[in-house]
Amino acid sequence: MSEDNIISVKCRLLELFSTLDNEEVAHVEKWICSHAFKKDLEIKKSLTNSEKSLVKIGKTIKKLIPFNAELPSETIAPPTVGDQADVTKESSCHIDEFLYDDNEVEDLTKQGKLKRFYCLDCNSRNIKELTLLSHSTSRRALQCIFKFLLPKDIEDKQILDVGSRLGAVLYGAYYLSNVGSIVGVEMNKECCELQERIIGQYSMDADRIKVIHSDILDRSDIVHNSDIIVVNTLDHFLDADKHKQIWYFFKKHIKKGSYLITSRSMADTLSGLEIFDELISWITICRPNQMENEVFFAPEDCDEIFLYTVN
Numbered sequence: 001m002s003e004d005n006i007i008s009v010k011c012r013l014l015e016l017f018s019t020l021d022n023e024e025v026a027h028v029e030k031w032i033c034s035h036a037f038k039k040d041l042e043i044k045k046s047l048t049n050s051e052k053s054l055v056k057i058g059k060t061i062k063k064l065i066p067f068n069a070e071l072p073s074e075t076i077a078p079p080t081v082g083d084q085a086d087v088t089k090e091s092s093c094h095i096d097e098f099l100y101d102d103n104e105v106e107d108l109t110k111q112g113k114l115k116r117f118y119c120l121d122c123n124s125r126n127i128k129e130l131t132l133l134s135h136s137t138s139r140r141a142l143q144c145i146f147k148f149l150l151p152k153d154i155e156d157k158q159i160l161d162v163g164s165r166l167g168a169v170l171y172g173a174y175y176l177s178n179v180g181s182i183v184g185v186e187m188n189k190e191c192c193e194l195q196e197r198i199i200g201q202y203s204m205d206a207d208r209i210k211v212i213h214s215d216i217l218d219r220s221d222i223v224h225n226s227d228i229i230v231v232n233t234l235d236h237f238l239d240a241d242k243h244k245q246i247w248y249f250f251k252k253h254i255k256k257g258s259y260l261i262t263s264r265s266m267a268d269t270l271s272g273l274e275i276f277d278e279l280i281s282w283i284t285i286c287r288p289n290q291m292e293n294e295v296f297f298a299p300e301d302c303d304e305i306f307l308y309t310v311n
């Protein structure tokens with residue numbers, strides 16, 4: 001690093017420190033002089049590296065699928081029950097959070113490639129903000145799952161992503177954790193082919209990561225053999241009856257002590273399906289297992305990811 005760069009770094013640090021009071025400065029100074037700081041710096045670098053791998057995969061996927069990330073063979077419809085029951089095709093727009101993070105969404109909006117509003121009665125200024133929907137887990141949420149919520153060492157565990165779609169959770173598990181076995185079960189064949197293509201193109205270890213084309217209801221064996229089960233909201237892809245059936249099926253087949261990770265609180269999902277009283281005691285909400293990494297996350301980063309243990 002050149003002398004000029006170092007001066008510029010010092011200047012940026014001073015800018016930041018000048019916003020702190022004396023006690024806060026002392027706290028930060030103690031942290032920088034500690035062993036913990038070196039460890040945190042290593043983790044930060046490894047997070048940046050895995051982020052690069054995931055961004056690269058996202059760029060490849062963007063070239064293979066339409067801008068709205070909905071494949072021709074998919075049937076996606078707003079749910080009729082639950083907290084998104086008021087969403088319609090007219091009032092929403094799909095932008096995939098794994099492929100486009102908040103900054104990219106903002107850029108796309110500025111460039112006019114993504115519209116954020118719709119007109120309530122044509123040609124008027126009576127407009128309303130569109131609901132942005134994503135059917136993938138964002139890169140930030142993946143970091144939160146693997147670097148904050150789950151235990152650090154999961155080498156002897158199997159993770160299952162129910163409905164793995166573009167494969168975001170599978171790639172996140174691959175690059176952000178040491179989990180021994182990564183399985184995606186996806187009922188849409190085109191999505192499976194896309195995930196297999198990415199796994200091959202990026203030379204991922206086929207003994208560690210695989211995708212199975214199936215309805216999850218036909219694979220109780222995989223559910224039972226998994227220690228960590230990820231369920232991102234399924235309700236745009238199935239009707240309420242089948243959705244209910246899936247939760248009863250999970251209650252029957254997920255083994256005790258497994259982790260369940262969801263992108264909507266289970267209380268909301270089960271209430272929406274009117275099976276709250278029957279199923280809520282089956283799971284217990286869980287504290288993050290890697291609290292030492294909280295420095296990498298803003299409170300809102302992990303707002304939409306929930307970790308439970310199965311009782």
Ligand SMILES: C[S@@+](CC[C@H](N)C(=O)[O-])C[C@H]1O[C@@H](n2cnc3c(N)ncnc32)[C@H](O)[C@@H]1O
Pocket residue numbers: 098134135136137161162163164165166167168169185186187188191214215216217231232233234237238
């Ligand atoms: C919201 S997407 C989840 C994407 C992915 N898990 C993630 O978090 O990035 C839901 C996916 O579940 C799939 N799916 C829905 N019902 C399913 C079922 N019964 N068996 C297998 N896959 C299913 C859909 O085809 C869709 O690709």
